[in-house]
Amino acid sequence: MRKVFFVVAALVLVISGAAYAATINVNLLAKVPGILLVTFNGAIGADFLGTSVDNNTSIQWADITAQPTDNAETYVETNIYALQVRSTETWDLTITGDSALTNEEGKTIDLAWQYGDSATLAGVPYDTDINITLEDQPATIATGAYTKYIRFRIPYHWGVYPGDYSGNVSIEATTF
DSSP states (O other): OOHHHHHHHHHHHHHHHHOOOOOOOOOOOOOOEEEEEEEETTTEEEEEEEEOOOOOOOOOOOOOSSOOOOTOOEEEEOOOEEEEEEEESOOOEEEEESSSSEEESSEEEEEEEEESTTTTTTOOOOSSOEEEEEEOOOOOOOOTEEEEEEEEEEEBBTSSSSSSSOOOOOEEEEOO
């Protein structure tokens, strides 16, 4: 009888100790948007969540107060401006611009620019073709990972017709 009692007790313990389980698997999904940020001369262009923010800015030469020279190779320059692109994904950059500034009477003066890595642009030659195309640039997550410096110049000598001159440069970054 004792053996039967222990066998029954053992069976009761085994049956009552049987575990039951129900499992739920959870898939976690998060969509992290790509972010593109372009800054130049205080203007910010951005693309976040598919919403593009474009901005405009102006660069003006400081008041020219010096007397012009007879040397046709005399120029006045703008300040140096930083261009920065920050992106969480691969991006392209296109910079295009006028090769001359035009005044209200249709007179033109040549426009040249420097574009380079150095904050002083030392040793970077001036170019009259404002045209840069960079494709498939890697993500630039860190601040300042892509920084270029730009300066413009125009001639200033006795042969330059006076007036208010203007022109345009476009800086466009895109992601895929």
